[in-house]
Amino acid sequence: MKFLSNLHTHTLYCDGNNSAEEYIKRAIELGFISIGFSGHSYIPGTLGEDWGMSEEGTLEYIKELKGLREKYKGDIEVYIGLETDYYSGYKKDIKEKLSLDYTLGSVHLIKNDTTGEYYSIDSSPEITEEGIKAFGGVRNYIKKYYETLLEMIEEQEPDIIGHIDLVKKFNSDNRYFDETEEWYISLIDEALDKIKSSNSIIEVNTGAMSRGWTNFPYPSKFILKLILEKNIPITLNSDVHSVENLDYYFDESMEVIKETGFKKIKILKKSEFQDIEVK
Ligand SMILES: [Zn+2]
Ligand SMILES: [Zn+2]
Structure with missing residues (x-):
C-alpha cells in the first residue's frame, strides 16, 4: 500500500537542502494527497542556531507556504x-498565534540541571558520549530524554510526536544500551501510557534511515507493538x-x-x- x-519536511529555511516548491513538485509527481512543512522552530539563544529558523525566517516561511x-x-x-523543539519555549497556543495547521513536537536536546549544560541527542556520537558522561551513565541520560x-x-x-525514540540514533550496534533490557522497556511502557492520555499521534519516521544511521525507522518494532496494544494512533x-x-522507505x-x-x-x-x- 502506498502512503x-x-x-515532516525541512526546507532551506532551516537545515533542509531544498525549497518548499521543490518538495511540492516532487509530492505531486508521487501522487501525494497532502504535504506538510515542519521547519525547525526558532530556539532563543544559540542552541538551535545551526538548524532552527530565525524568528523573522519563521514569518517568511509561513508567508511563502x-x-x-x-x-x-x-x-x-x-x-x-x-517542528516545535521543547526548548523553543512554544506552548500549545503557538498554533493559533502563527495560524499553523499542525505542530510536530520534538526533543532534540536535554538539559543537565546541575551544570545548566544542554546536550544534543542527535548531532553526533561524540556529543552523545559527552552527554552520557555528564548524566552519570546511559540510564540517567535516556531517562532524562523521556522525561x-x-x-x-x-x-x-x-498533533504529532517526532521521532519518539531518538536516543537510538547512534546505537544501531548496541554500543550504548540494549533496547531489550527491562529498564528500557518499562521506561517506554510508562511513557506510552502517558502519551495514550494525550491526543497526540506518534510518527513512524524514516529520517535516520535515509541518512544511514539506523536500519529500522523510529520507533523500534517492540515499541510499535506496544503502541498498537495501547491503541495509540500513528502516521508515517x-x-x-x-x-x-x-x-524514503515508505513502502517497506x-x-x-x-x-x-x-x-x-x-x-x-x-x-x-x-x-x-x-x-
Ligand atoms: Zn525533523
Ligand atoms: Zn527532529
Whole structure:
C-alpha cells in the first residue's frame, strides 16, 4: 500500500537542502494527497542556531507556504506546520498565534540541571558520549530524554510526536544500551501510557534511515507493538531534508505497520487527521 502524504519536511529555511516548491513538485509527481512543512522552530539563544529558523525566517516561511498552498491548490493539499523543539519555549497556543495547521513536537536536546549544560541527542556520537558522561551513565541520560519528551507533550500538546525514540540514533550496534533490557522497556511502557492520555499521534519516521544511521525507522518494532496494544494512533513521515528522500522507505514501512497488526493510520486530509485503512 502506498502512503500518500508526508508532514515532516525541512526546507532551506532551516537545515533542509531544498525549497518548499521543490518538495511540492516532487509530492505531486508521487501522487501525494497532502504535504506538510515542519521547519525547525526558532530556539532563543544559540542552541538551535545551526538548524532552527530565525524568528523573522519563521514569518517568511509561513508567508511563502501560504502562497504555494494557493498556487498548487488544484494539485495537492499543502499544510503549514512547525517542528516545535521543547526548548523553543512554544506552548500549545503557538498554533493559533502563527495560524499553523499542525505542530510536530520534538526533543532534540536535554538539559543537565546541575551544570545548566544542554546536550544534543542527535548531532553526533561524540556529543552523545559527552552527554552520557555528564548524566552519570546511559540510564540517567535516556531517562532524562523521556522525561523531557513527556514534559514537551504536556506543554505543547502537539498533533504529532517526532521521532519518539531518538536516543537510538547512534546505537544501531548496541554500543550504548540494549533496547531489550527491562529498564528500557518499562521506561517506554510508562511513557506510552502517558502519551495514550494525550491526543497526540506518534510518527513512524524514516529520517535516520535515509541518512544511514539506523536500519529500522523510529520507533523500534517492540515499541510499535506496544503502541498498537495501547491503541495509540500513528502516521508515517520521512523527516526529509533532501527532496529525493520524500518517500524514503515508505513502502517497506507500510509493510512493517501492516505486519505489526495496525488496521488504520492517520493522514492529514481536508484539514483533518483522518483514519485510512491499512491494506
Ligand atoms: Zn527532529
Ligand atoms: Zn525533523
